[in-house]
Amino acid sequence: MSDSGKTKYYVLMEELKKEIISGDKKPGDRLPSENQLSEVYHISRHTVRKALSILEQEGYIEAEHGRGTFVSRKAGRKKGSGNIAVITTYLSDYIFPRLIQGIDQVLTENGYSIIIKNTGNSRLKESRCLEEILEKDVDGLIIEPSKSEILCGHRGLYDKLDFYKIPYVFIQGYYAQMKSKPHIRLDDCMGGYLVTKYLLDLGHEHILGIFKADDSQGRDRHKGFVKALQESGFSYDPDMVIWYHTEDRSAKPSEALKIMLEEKIPVDGIVCYNDQIAFEVIKTIQKEGISVPEEISVTGYDNSFIAENGMVKLTTIAHPQDRLGAMAAELLLEKIHGIPDEESRVERLLKPVLVIRESCKDRRKNQ
């Protein structure tokens, strides 16, 4: 027992630490009680407590009053700020709340706090957000790219994130040049396919598509739209698609549609980029004296609150945004803990589901 040169509490502390690090004592294991240690090592309880207090302070162990002292479950250790940034395009009441709920649930459970930022779907603002994030110390980043279909002009900032080893996860969309970066999103191609196929199966023959041009979701939904048409033997007609951008989202779709209706271009079904546009469309159609779904069927996307509770119950695509958020958070935690992609257990692509309500009519002649 001649560990001379060192103090008694230090010897005990090192001994216990060694057992924990070596894996001899596993996380959750109970240490001998203070009195037992005191007896075994022939030192006073006070000295044992001193040793334990150091280990507790360093996060190796956790004492529980009345129960015992246990090896810390997360002996791995945190050193970060405990903050994780979430950058979305909008803080609207559309899908943001459900998304953030999912993220919050996972991160709060794991002791992290959420810093929110929004870009207003503007690249300039996204840059500013990233710069601010870099100045503060965050442990990770969940980001919904702004205008993901346009070439990403500030890769430099993402390189900096890599440089500082701040993990990040894309949600909803992704930049084409950064496909290899972790991202979680909905299978929008499949979603676009599902609604279009549904209309086709109901016997629609003049289907109009309205899509957003400046994000990957819009492009993907359009892809599914085209795929469904071609599978059913229809040739793809670019004139039967209205594209719009973030900036003209409140005017363009309705106006373009109005013109088409007034020109009597035959339309019996409309696939919309999302529920909001679908309602704009429905309002426009009704103003023209045309009824939904009797004369024109309309589909939405997102299964938002309005889809269920609006004046016309929308047939739409459901995708659990809260799950998407939770998955993104989990994936980010994996990254933070250094788990490589191969061992990842987080799904990356959510399957959309068609929700059938009352905004589409069966136009098949017989059957």
Add this chain to the structure above:
Amino acid sequence: MSDSGKTKYYVLMEELKKEIISGDKKPGDRLPSENQLSEVYHISRHTVRKALSILEQEGYIEAEHGRGTFVSRKAGRKKGSGNIAVITTYLSDYIFPRLIQGIDQVLTENGYSIIIKNTGNSRLKESRCLEEILEKDVDGLIIEPSKSEILCGHRGLYDKLDFYKIPYVFIQGYYAQMKSKPHIRLDDCMGGYLVTKYLLDLGHEHILGIFKADDSQGRDRHKGFVKALQESGFSYDPDMVIWYHTEDRSAKPSEALKIMLEEKIPVDGIVCYNDQIAFEVIKTIQKEGISVPEEISVTGYDNSFIAENGMVKLTTIAHPQDRLGAMAAELLLEKIHGIPDEESRVERLLKPVLVIRESCKDRRKNQ
């Protein structure tokens, strides 16, 4: 020295910490020796050492063997993290998005970032949030109290905020014992008055009120409800009010109402705590084969999205949540910049506005 309730070492620790933070003891200053402290505070040296060890661990002081204990040179940090915490009850899609938008607009403009937390309207979680906030360094706090009508059981945490000079602003409700603290809210009493008066003016004579019991908003709206009734010469009948709590919000109101309807208790108008409840109520009424508003009028509160777009267009109370958020943020900025209340230019009480739609019917016989 009746700091009873706390441990001795904790009391001493806080005392010393206070002296350091307040600037009473400056960096480099020497603290009294352990024996001196032990004598002055009438506690043993061992206990003094425990207090000092905590301060040392937290970086406030540094002990030098044989020389003394000194205030850490880098104790006076505080550069401002640029983070502001926002604690709400829920992250739902009900009013949270508009609120956070208003807050975000003001704070982002001023270079701050927002850390969001939510309490699920639970006191326990609120405590945890506050503790986390205290550990991180935030420059300020905007908080929506949970169950504000119930006695605030953790003033200690708010005292700590005061102690660390972290300004905070209450929104929506406030704790009765903390009325003097800055808070921004809607004039809920007036709101309750407005809807009730409206129903009375339309000739309703059997008005039922449904209110939430565990927050100040519910109490205030009820106050306005009673005021309007009494002004119109109706005696207040407690049986014509249904109270519910956060926990039974999804069941209680509907069930209680259903029983009343089945017992044929005359009701021709219902004042609801908010739009969500109003819709629950409408669904319940319709299930009983009674029509809204022909037989029973229903009013909501909040002018949320569903009020405008739901199956019945709700007459409700509009209050710009984004403005409330923006005002709270501005008031908080004033506090951070040390502007005293007298010079404040931020309004504290928002006036609600009645929005008339289609959920109430004029029941006056003639005119």
Add this chain to the structure above:
DNA sequence: CTTGTGCAATGGTGCGTACAAGTTATAAAT
């Protein structure tokens, strides 16, 4: 089967003591 009660074990607080070890001022010795 549930509920309450008492007991033993555990960590938490607090006190007292003693000695070790580093620092500093001062007095004594050179």
Add this chain to the structure above:
DNA sequence: ATTTATAACTTGTACGCACCATTGCACAAG
């Protein structure tokens, strides 16, 4: 005047004791 020894401080280590608060469990009571 310089050096040296010493006393008087300081913090650090170590032991022992007493009591409190919480927990888990066995056992009794309902």
